[in-house]
Amino acid sequence: MERAIAHLDLDTFFVSCERVKNSSLYGIPVIIGGGDRGVVASCSYETRFYGVRSAMPIKMALKLCPEAKVIKGDMDLYSKMSHEVTEVIQEKVPLLEKASIDEFYLDLSGMDKFFGCYKWSTEIAESVTKNTGLPISFALSKNKTVSKIGTGEAKPIGRLEIQDQNVKNFLNPLSIKKIPMVGNVTFQLLSRIGVRTIQSLSEMPVDVLQKLIGKNGIELWKKANGLDENPVIPYSERKSISSEHTFTEDSIDITAIKGLIAGMVEQLTFKLREEKWLTSTVVLKVRYANFDTETKQCKISYTSADHTLLKYALELFDKLYTRRMRIRLVGLKFTGLVHGNHQMDLFEDTEELINLYQSLDKIRSRFGKYSVGRASGYSYQNQ
Amino acid sequence: MIFSTLKSNLMNQLSLINPILPSHSAKPITECIILVLKDNELTITATDISVTLVNNIEVNGIENGTVVVHGKKFINIIKSLPDIVLTVKKENGMVKIISNNIKFELAVTEDYDDFPTTPKNLSGNNLIIDSLKLKNYIEKTVFTVSPDQLRAVLTGVLFSLKLNQITMVATDSVRLVKLEDKNVRYEGEDTEMILPSKSLQIVSNAIDRNEECLIYFEENYVEFRFGTVVIFSRLINGKYPAYQAIIPANNHLKAKFDKQTAISALTRVSLACNPVTKLIKYNLESGQLLINTEDSNSSSKAEESIPLDYSGEKMLIGFNSSKIIELLKNIDTEMILMEINSGKKPVIIKPFESTESYDLMMLLMPSSVDNSGNN
Numbered sequence: 216m217e218r219a220i221a222h223l224d225l226d227t228f229f230v231s232c233e234r235v236k237n238s239s240l241y242g243i244p245v246i247i248g249g250g251d252r253g254v255v256a257s258c259s260y261e262t263r264f265y266g267v268r269s270a271m272p273i274k275m276a277l278k279l280c281p282e283a284k285v286i287k288g289d290m291d292l293y294s295k296m297s298h299e300v301t302e303v304i305q306e307k308v309p310l311l312e313k314a315s316i317d318e319f320y321l322d323l324s325g326m327d328k329f330f331g332c333y334k335w336s337t338e339i340a341e342s343v344t345k346n347t348g349l350p351i352s353f354a355l356s357k358n359k360t361v362s363k364i365g366t367g368e369a370k371p372i373g374r375l376e377i378q379d380q381n382v383k384n385f386l387n388p389l390s391i392k393k394i395p396m397v398g399n400v401t402f403q404l405l406s407r408i409g410v411r412t413i414q415s416l417s418e419m420p421v422d423v424l425q426k427l428i429g430k431n432g433i434e435l436w437k438k439a440n441g442l443d444e445n446p447v448i449p450y451s452e453r454k455s456i457s458s459e460h461t462f463t464e465d466s467i468d469i470t471a472i473k474g475l476i477a478g479m480v481e482q483l484t485f486k487l488r489e490e491k492w493l494t495s496t497v498v499l500k501v502r503y504a505n506f507d508t509e510t511k512q513c514k515i516s517y518t519s520a521d522h523t524l525l526k527y528a529l530e531l532f533d534k535l536y537t538r539r540m541r542i543r544l545v546g547l548k549f550t551g552l553v554h555g556n557h558q559m560d561l562f563e564d565t566e567e568l569i570n571l572y573q574s575l576d577k578i579r580s581r582f583g584k585y586s587v588g589r590a591s592g593y594s595y596q597n598q
Numbered sequence: 599m600i601f602s603t604l605k606s607n608l609m610n611q612l613s614l615i616n617p618i619l620p621s622h623s624a625k626p627i628t629e630c631i632i633l634v635l636k637d638n639e640l641t642i643t644a645t646d647i648s649v650t651l652v653n654n655i656e657v658n659g660i661e662n663g664t665v666v667v668h669g670k671k672f673i674n675i676i677k678s679l680p681d682i683v684l685t686v687k688k689e690n691g692m693v694k695i696i697s698n699n700i701k702f703e704l705a706v707t708e709d710y711d712d713f714p715t716t717p718k719n720l721s722g723n724n725l726i727i728d729s730l731k732l733k734n735y736i737e738k739t740v741f742t743v744s745p746d747q748l749r750a751v752l753t754g755v756l757f758s759l760k761l762n763q764i765t766m767v768a769t770d771s772v773r774l775v776k777l778e779d780k781n782v783r784y785e786g787e788d789t790e791m792i793l794p795s796k797s798l799q800i801v802s803n804a805i806d807r808n809e810e811c812l813i814y815f816e817e818n819y820v821e822f823r824f825g826t827v828v829i830f831s832r833l834i835n836g837k838y839p840a841y842q843a844i845i846p847a848n849n850h851l852k853a854k855f856d857k858q859t860a861i862s863a864l865t866r867v868s869l870a871c872n873p874v875t876k877l878i879k880y881n882l883e884s885g886q887l888l889i890n891t892e893d894s895n896s897s898s899k900a901e902e903s904i905p906l907d908y909s910g911e912k913m914l915i916g917f918n919s920s921k922i923i924e925l926l927k928n929i930d931t932e933m934i935l936m937e938i939n940s941g942k943k944p945v946i947i948k949p950f951e952s953t954e955s956y957d958l959m960m961l962l963m964p965s966s967v968d969n970s971g972n973n
Contacts, residue, residue, distance in 0.1 A: 493875065516746070517875065554894065555875030558918055559942065559963045560771050562839050566942040569966065 217379060219323040219332045219355065220447060222362035223340065225300065226350040226371040228317035229257035232296045233286050235348040244283040248273045253461070256288050260371055296347060303346045307339055312447045320359055322447035333376045340374065356382065360443035364393050382441040387414035394438050401428055401435075413439050456483055456492075457548035465504040465541035472545060476532060478592030479547045480525045485579055487549065488557075488572070493517035495551035497524060499531040502544035510546075511535045519557050520564065521572065521589075524549070599635045599663025600687040603655075605679050605697065611655045612673045614804045614827065615644040618651055619669040627712045631669040633686075635659050644669055645714050649797040651804070652828040660687075666707040667693050675702050719828075720814040720821045725759060726783040729811040729824045731955070735766055735777055736802040738928050738958065743795045744770035751836040754792040759784050767841055768795075773921050774841060774944075774961040775928070781955055791815055792838055797831035804829065845961060849937035849946050853882055854907035857934050860887075861926050863902045867891050868919035870900035876920050877965050882906065882913040882938075891919070915941045916967035922947075925960045941967065 225231060229247040234240045244261035248254055255276050258267045265280035273285060297316045305311055310322035321339070323332045333355055340351045354365025356377040364386065369375040377385045391397050391405055391413055404427065410416050416424075417439040425432030437443060458479045466472060476499075487494060498512040511531050518524065528547055536542070559569065578587045615631060623629055625647065634641040638659045643652045665688045675695055676684070684697035688706060695702040736755075744752035749771070756767040762784055766777045797820075804827050805811075811824040815833070822829040864878065871878055871891040881888040885908070890901035915938065926934060931949035938945050947960040 513748075553872075553874045555872055556877050556916060557966045558772055558875065559966060561769060561774055561844050561944060561961060561963045562771055564963070566940065569942050 217324075218357055219325075219327060220357065220359050220362050221321040221323055221332070221336045221339075221353050221355045222359065222366045223304070223319040223321065223336075223343075223351055223353040224363075224366045224370070225297075225317040225343075226352055227257055227259050228297075228349070229288060229293055230259045231349045232293050233289075235296070236292065240284065240286075244280055246273065246276055246280075246283045246285045247288050248276075248285065249287050249461075258283075296349065299347050300343055300349065300351075303343050304339060307342070310447050310449055312449060320362070320447045323355075333374075337374055358441070358443040359445050359447070360395065360438045361386070361441050363395055364389065367393055386439070386441055387412065387417070389413050391416050391439070394435065396431065396435055396438060404428060455548050455550035455552060456486055456494075457498075457546060458483055459500070459544060459546035461502075461544045462542065465543050467539075467541045469536070472542060473529060473532065474591040474593070475545060476528050476547060477525055477589050479545075480528050481521060481588050481592050482584060483547065483549055484519055484521045484524055485576060485584055487519040487552075488576055489580065491554055491556075492549075492552045493519050493555050493557065494524070494549035495553070496549065497527045497531060498548040498550060499528055499535055500544070500546035500548070501532070501535050501542055502546075503538060504541040504543050506543070508544075509535055514551070517553060517555065517558065518560075520560075520568075522568070523560070523563060599633070599665050600660040600685065601635050601640060601657045602660070602683055602685040603640075603657040605676060605681045605684050607655065607657070608684070609676055611642060611653050611826075612676060614653060614800075615642060615651055615669065616673055617800055617803060618644045618646050618649060619673075620646050621670070625714075627666075627707070628714065629669055630666050630707050630713065631672065632664065632666050632713055634664045635662050637662065643713075647714055648794060649800055649829065649831040650714070651800060652830070653804075654826040663688055665693055666713060667704055668707065671704060675704070720816055720819060720830075723786040723789070723815055724784075725764065725786075725813040725815075727764070727779075727811050727813065728808055729805045730808040731779070732811050733802045733805040735764075735779070735956065736798045739766045739768040739775050739777055740795050740798050740802070741924060741928065742768040742770055742773055742775045746770075750834055751792055751838050754794050754834040755798055756790060756792050756838045756841075758788075758790045759786065760788050761785065767838070769839075769841065769961075772918065772963050773925060774844070775925070776841070776845075776959045776961075777956055778958075779956040789815075790838065791820060792834040792836065793820060794831060794834055797829065801829050844944060845959070846937075846939055846944055846946065849939045849943075851882075851910040851913065851938040852908070853887070853910075853936045853938065854933055854950055855887060855904060855936070857926055857929060857932055859904045860934065861923060863889050863904050864919055864923050864926075867900045867902050868923070870898040871919055872896075875965065876918045877916050877967070878919040878922075879967055880913075880915045880917060882908055882910070882915070884909050910938075913938060913941065914967060915945065916965040917962060918965055922962060925962060929958065929960075930954060 230245045245259040246255050246262055247257040253273050255269050255271045255273060257269055262280045262283050267276045267280050293316060301313055304319055308321045312320040314320055326332055336353050336355050340353050343351045350372045352366050352370045352373040354362045354369050354375040356362045356365055357379055361377055361382055365375045365377050390411060392402050421433055421436050424436050460475060495517050496512055496514050498510055500510040502508045511534055513527055513531060515527055575587055620628055628646050632643045638656055639654055640657045641654050679697045679700060682698060684695060687694050691706055693704045693706055739755050743755060752769060752771060758765040762782060763780045764782050768775050801822050809825050811822060814821045818833050820831050820833055867878055867889045870893060872893040878889055878891040885906060886903050887906035888901060888903045892899040925947055929949045931952050933950035935948050935950040936945060941964050944961045944963050947962060949958055
């Protein structure tokens with residue numbers, strides 16, 4: 216049976232969220248991204264006109280578009296908005312995959328008979344905009360790849376339906392860059408042999424392509440031909456929680472970095488306990504000034520206690536930080552999550568400590584997550 | 599070297615050695631065993647460096663000598679032979695094992711010098727204990743040790759010695775077992791040492807009849823001598839956590855229940871519990887103990903109530919079911935006494951009116967439960 220897959224993508228999601236919060240941002244160029252050294256996380260269509268693109272250093276973006284207003288991102292707001300959007304869609308759609316914070320795949324196979332998939336998708340997009348104030352684009356076709364490429368073409372606030380017989384005509388003239396799998400390296404590799412449009416890619420012999428770019432060759436060729444059998448995978452459970460911090464200036468101040476880690480541990484454990492998770496693996500990441508990135512992890516018995524996790528995190532940091540080089544980024548991740556209750560430790564958990572955590576969590580959930588914390592983690596909360 | 603003996607005679611002793619032999623070792627020589635024949639006495643030695651087992655057996659010696667062979671291979675060959683007289687001899691760089699019409703040849707490992715030196719006999723401080731008692735004590739404690747190599751001291755069992763008294767402690771930081779016997783023979787100074795659990799298991803495995811067991815120790819080593827066996831082991835370095843400090847003194851709520859009933863109930867109820875946290879809840883009230891569990895991931899729940907001798911206030915405590923079942927199984931009396939303070943403090947579990955020669959006390963740390971009833 217032919218499938219009907221819609222891909223929904225919120226237009227300039229971070230910018231749109233900021234605009235919902237602050238209406239004076241409508242119509243002016245806006246860039247979301249952090250700090251002097253940060254990169255553009257999202258930018259409005261007004262700035263794109265000047266050549267600003269996401270993942271571009273902010274400094275360069277401001278050279279291109281000096282009048283742009285730079286806003287430091289507020290991930291909490293975005294995940295909250297994203298959650299709202301998910302709820303609106305989920306209410307109506309039987310099979311939904313949340314591919315990222317602002318992208319959704321819907322499987323509408325078999326619904327055409329009753330509702331008309333295009334009309335139905337339009338209604339969903341409209342109800343998202345109506346309920347949350349966020350502009351959204353979508354494309355409807357027979358599989359995920361074609362829909363995703365379609366949405367890219369439809370933006371902003373676009374709607375597009377690519378019928379089966381039109382798939383080839385739609386894809387053929389487009390640049391191979393539009394295929395989600397094609398990154399910079401693959402693009403250069405292919406354009407060097409003269410393959411620039413999806414049409415020429417789709418006409419290449421598969422085995423040549425496979426020799427050229429390895430085992431992904433077949434997959435890429437299929438996509439170029441509009442073939443993609445990947446299913447829409449419904450909502451997946453959280454697998455890890457993490458936090459990262461890039462320093463404004465590369466740092467070698469170990470005490471401060473350890474304080475920062477303490478702050479991260481506190482925030483993450485609060486989240487763990489709030490959502491009733493226990494973690495079994497601590498992963499620490501350090502990026503040095505020269506962009507060398509190293510990670511180290513350790514497996515522990517299930518816990519959500521600050522002091523235990525902090526001990527392991529700092530132990531990992533001591534093991535990982537071996538070069539006398541300045542550090543650019545520190546990241547902490549807890550994975551191997553499982554729902555459950557904390558098994559107290561005979562030697563480490565006293566009743567006082569348990570009560571302390573419970574009280575801290577109560578204060579945090581009432582007055583905000585930065586309202587109380589360790590002194591050593593204080594610098595992190597002020598970032 | 600030539601000797602002959604009954605297969606079962608040799609195999610009995612070799613089976614003690616089997617658990618020591620590492621399957622893959624950084625030092626291949628430790629996969630080997632040494633056989634030394636002197637007159638009618640055959641000495642078999644195996645080591646994994648941290649623990650060494652030396653065993654003497656009586657055989658029909660014909661020609662004295664020494665041979666080093668691959669342990670597992672040798673044992674498997676002997677195991678496969680029929681239970682009749684077999685002859686082992688070293689000839690032209692090969693070990694030949696002959697039994698009636700069966701003949702094996704096995705290469706001899708020549709680098710005998712590489713074999714980790716067998717320990718010198720320790721002397722001085724020693725503790726004397728009946729071997730079957732020791733076996734029992736080891737079995738009652740060693741199951742509790744922690745597998746966490748990051749906290750090496752917890753992977754062993756603490757032996758704390760005082761005048762004519764031994765206290766053995768093991769913990770995995772969630773539960774703790776303390777076993778005390780005030781009727782052993784020890785006249786040295788007060789001392790503490792941490793014995794690796796693997797070594798203790800090998801000791802326990804090697805004990806099959808009651809005889810006097812002598813335990814000698816030095817700063818980093820311990821030696822067990824009983825019957826024809828000598829087991830020599832390294833001690834774990836480090837300081838054992840202050841376990842006395844966590845044993846609660848004022849657990850005022852006392853509950854008494856039947857061991858077997860509780861174990862069967864717990865085993866049944868735990869079928870429905872969360873497979874990772876294994877949380878089960880103990881609801882104590884006067885006259886009855888309600889054990890229940892709920893796993894929201896698989897939407898399963900279970901409950902069972904058993905009679906309870908208890909007169910305190912209503913209580914709710916969460917436990918890891920497999921940890922509590924293991925503890926209960928290691929108690930010898932029919933009734934069990936549980937002493938509780940609160941759902942956030944260690945609970946004491948001990949035999950009720952024990953007639954044994956030792957005092958046994960177990961601690962179990964609860965899992966936190968939220969009273970809302972979820973999870």
